[in-house]
Amino acid sequence: MKGSYHQRHPLRTLLFGLGLWPALGLTGCQVETGGQTLPSPYYMQDDVQYFRPGPEFKLAREAAAMKTYNEDQTQQQASKH
Numbered sequence: 001m002k003g004s005y006h007q008r009h010p011l012r013t014l015l016f017g018l019g020l021w022p023a024l025g026l027t028g029c030q031v032e033t034g035g036q037t038l039p040s041p042y043y044m045q046d047d048v049q050y051f052r053p054g055p056e057f058k059l060a061r062e063a064a065a066m067k068t069y070n071e072d073q074t075q076q077q078a079s080k081h
Helices: 004-008 010-026 060-080
Strands: 031-033 036-038
Touching: none
Parallel strands: none
Antiparallel strands: 031 036
């Protein structure tokens, strides 16, 4: 009689497997409750990613080059007059 349960009820086993699949998919890393995104219970074991802050003005070199260019242009115009 070994294995006779699965042979007699393949539909029940299939439905159980199909029901288990979405249940596993719904258990994720984060939970949203009342508008809050809460971390997973394993957040203490997660690796921490740190991104150091960059400059606030991203185009500092381009702005310096434009300033130098404008100063050179005004000096050339002043020397012509």
